[in-house]
Amino acid sequence: MEVHVILLALIQGFTEFLPISSSAHLILPSVLLGWQDQGMAFDVAVHLGSLLAVLYYFRIEVVSLTHAWVGSLAGRTATGESRLAWCIILATIPACIIGVLFGGFISDFLRSGWVIAVTTIVFGLLLWWADRRAQYLKSEYQTGWRGAFLLGCAQAIALIPGTSRSGITLTAGLMLGLTRSAAARFSFLMSIPIIFLAGSHQAVGLLSEGAVIPWSVMGLGVLVSFISALACIHLFLALINRIGVLPFVLYRLGLGAVLIWVMAG
Template structure:
């Protein structure tokens, strides 16, 4: 990978991972529309690990709160942080199973096609708009139930389609369930931690098995740069959602999807 490709991938991942516009879709398109070869799943995982570091740092208070819940569970107590921790764990199971099936059935090449990305970008953008505008804003994260947590977690399965956006679909599900925008984003980002951590561990094992130091070096640099850009993106998103809606992201998705369709079919 050239230095320019590393910088572009890191910035794109960092900016798009936690915004509801699909980081995986943007990463797939970089290889498809540009002159660079597709960076592959391994580098995709590396940039996701970088953004994982950003969300761990930004939400360190929430993580400490969840760790108290883990301690309570080990003592046989079911406190509020323990309850949310259980919901995050249960909500991760469906996407792990679905991701395993995608790999085993070799569905990834089909899902990364530009036309699939274009239609997913448009369709799930419209769904986000409907959820954001039609749902009441009544609930905060402490109102989360087992069924709602499982529903939001299961929605991540759709994010295996590039263009959907993992953060976008989970925020959409949370908004349909009546959660405030900031709490929808907060639960979505906490839900990303076990998913991305699992993907990072698998990627690390693949790096170890390959023994390719050049690939390993590229992966580390991409992860570091994506960490810095993701930290800024998270801060901006959480500030934006205090008083504003998801509409700008919907407009961006529609514009990007239409341009892709024009490029494919015109």
């Protein structure tokens, strides 16, 4: 059990913030090794670990954005930080609406190996196309209301398994003219409210069911996903401008091909 938890938490932590689809990776152990789903408690734990990682890494920015946002509510002059904070809030709305309206449909009909394989490949190619056409002109502070809404719509598309929330929002950011690092940073920052809301929803469901909570499993999942997600964020931001997105695109194509081979076999 502990080995399964550690490996799955590592997979979740590393792939949550890379543009390579965490759902595509999490389906492999169950298909190839016959591992059982670790349950909702594990999902809550790894979401919490990922959330803590991004909050810790961007702690200075989060404090600054929160202070500026509260100031804007108090009627102070708008600043770059307050506008960015409002853009992140706006970008969260589409995924919340789509999740509420179609979450059940997505869980029941789209969480299949074939869907994940196809979306892994298709959205990987879209990422490559966006990077080839990108102008790399804007910082995350220049996203604007329209850009924030479009990024939010992209994040909503990521509810389809295999799309990759990080991948599709990075793709949208590049198409909007953001630099690679700016698109990645906005993607990380906008992940905070959506991971919090998704994790809270799962936690409420867990408590409402009156399930026995395996605290040792949750604690291990939180710790491992926190460490792996923190390492992932640091490395990705350090390397994205130097290596570009092609390595991730090629990896997605290979992963999608492996999934199709597994499904067809």
